[in-house]
Amino acid sequence: MPVPLRHCSRPRRPSMRVAYVTFEDREVDTEIPVVLGAWAAEGLDGEALRWDDAEADWSAFDAAVIRSTWDYVPRRAEFTAWARRTSQVTRLFNPAGVIERNTDKTYLRDLAAAGIPIVPTEWFGPGDEPVLANDWAETVVKPNVSVGAQDTSRHDSREGATAAIRAIQESGRTAMVQPYLDMVEAEGETSLLFFGGRYSHAVRRPAMLARDGSGALATGDPREAAADQLELARAVLAEIGEPLLYARVDLVRSASGDPLLIELELTEPHLFLAAHEKAPARFAGALRDLLA
Numbered sequence: 361m362p363v364p365l366r367h368c369s370r371p372r373r374p375s376m377r378v379a380y381v382t383f384e385d386r387e388v389d390t391e392i393p394v395v396l397g398a399w400a401a402e403g404l405d406g407e408a409l410r411w412d413d414a415e416a417d418w419s420a421f422d423a424a425v426i427r428s429t430w431d432y433v434p435r436r437a438e439f440t441a442w443a444r445r446t447s448q449v450t451r452l453f454n455p456a457g458v459i460e461r462n463t464d465k466t467y468l469r470d471l472a473a474a475g476i477p478i479v480p481t482e483w484f485g486p487g488d489e490p491v492l493a494n495d496w497a498e499t500v501v502k503p504n505v506s507v508g509a510q511d512t513s514r515h516d517s518r519e520g521a522t523a524a525i526r527a528i529q530e531s532g533r534t535a536m537v538q539p540y541l542d543m544v545e546a547e548g549e550t551s552l553l554f555f556g557g558r559y560s561h562a563v564r565r566p567a568m569l570a571r572d573g574s575g576a577l578a579t580g581d582p583r584e585a586a587a588d589q590l591e592l593a594r595a596v597l598a599e600i601g602e603p604l605l606y607a608r609v610d611l612v613r614s615a616s617g618d619p620l621l622i623e624l625e626l627t628e629p630h631l632f633l634a635a636h637e638k639a640p641a642r643f644a645g646a647l648r649d650l651l652a
């Protein structure tokens with residue numbers, strides 16, 4: 361009697377369960393179905409859950425991958441405490457220590473001290489007098505804890521910048537003041553995506569503070585990263601020195617054409633997976649390798 365086929369096939373490895381960590385308004389995250397599909401192709405059984413879901417049992421997952429936790433800004437302490445707790449019961453990506461450091465943009469100061477060229481920045485902590493040392497014609501004022509250009513404004517007067525600094529200080533945050541970099545309109549911002557430490561793809565993003573209001577959050581067109589941009593992005597990641605599932609290095613050129621780090625996104629970056637056909641599989645493969 362022929363043996364039924366199912367007895368002949370090798371037993372399937374039970375698939376791993378992975379939490380895709382999102383927030384209350386998960387429908388604004390267009391990458392959820394793409395990622396869950398790519399994970400499934402790697403035998404990773406993904407489920408989207410909000411980070412502040414009181415019912416979630418994170419210990420039931422082999423890993424939790426922070427993705428669209430875009431509401432943590434006014435609750436940063438709660439969010440980083442959640443990351444610490446979660447990392448004790450499952451594998452959290454990126455690691456809790458990285459999340460803690462990366463959700464406060466003063467990490468840019470550390471990178472600058474290590475020799476990374478960042479956008480020139482003056483820092484005003486809550487108690488500091490908001491007197492600008494530089495005489496930049498146009499400035500951008502932003503808080504040290506922010507996502508999606510929240511509370512970020514552009515000014516052509518000292519008075520305007522000072523008022524914006526005070527408002528951020530009053531919210532208990534540190535204000536960052538930078539020159540407005542025009543190249544963000546000419547060339548756009550370049551975001552380089554790395555999965556498991558390997559470069560995947562890059563996108564060109566529109567200027568979010570352009571006067572014509574053209575900037576939109578999750579828009580990015582495929583772009584070839586230039587050699588100097590790749591080199592800087594790799595130097596930035598070398599400074600982190602921890603295994604990262606995902607990293608997005610955001611660069612803008614100075615007026616003289618040098619790439620400058622504007623932001624290192626290690627917490628909840630949109631990954632622009634639609635910009636490269638191999639990107640979803642690369643992201644899923646990096647997770648599979650880290651879990652192996």
Ligand SMILES: Nc1ncnc2c1ncn2[C@@H]1O[C@H](COP(=O)(O)OP(=O)(O)O)[C@@H](O)[C@H]1O
Pocket residue numbers: 479500502506507508509510512538539540541542544549566567568569575610622623
């Ligand atoms: N110094 C700057 N010059 C020109 N545009 C800026 C500058 N800083 C920020 N922006 C614009 O504002 C956006 C949001 O600022 P960013 O520093 O990336 O903070 P986040 O994305 O965390 O809110 C950038 O993507 C860019 O379009």
Ligand SMILES: [Mg+2]
Pocket residue numbers: 508509610623
């Ligand atoms: Mg940004």
